[in-house]
Amino acid sequence: xxxxxxxxxxxxxxxxxxxxxxxxxxxxxxxxxxxxxxxxxxxxxxxxxxxxxxxxxxxxxxxxxxxxxxxxxxxxxxxxxxxxx
Numbered sequence: 001x002x003x004x005x006x007x008x009x010x011x012x013x014x015x016x017x018x019x020x021x022x023x024x025x026x027x028x029x030x031x032x033x034x035x036x037x038x039x040x041x042x043x044x045x046x047x048x049x050x051x052x053x054x055x056x057x058x059x060x061x062x063x064x065x066x067x068x069x070x071x072x073x074x075x076x077x078x079x080x081x082x083x084x085x
Contacts, residue, residue: 027054030051034051
């Protein structure tokens with residue numbers, strides 16, 4: 001089985017609500033969410049491999065597109081919003 005088929009199978013196994021969430025969030029957001037869930041005592045053992053797979057897919061896509069690390073721009077939300085007086 002080719003890597004393309006393996007990645008396709010992984011993507012097809014991801015539940016639709018998770019895919020929808022991923023459309024507007026980054027891998028860093030997913031890592032933060034897992035960390036927060038872990039701190040709340042939730043079992044995140046099944047989520048860690050998914051994040052690793054996403055990172056591998058990102059690396060493969062970057063390599064396929066000929067992009068370097070500096071070509072990837074990640075937008076992040078501030079951790080908190082402070083009111084301006």
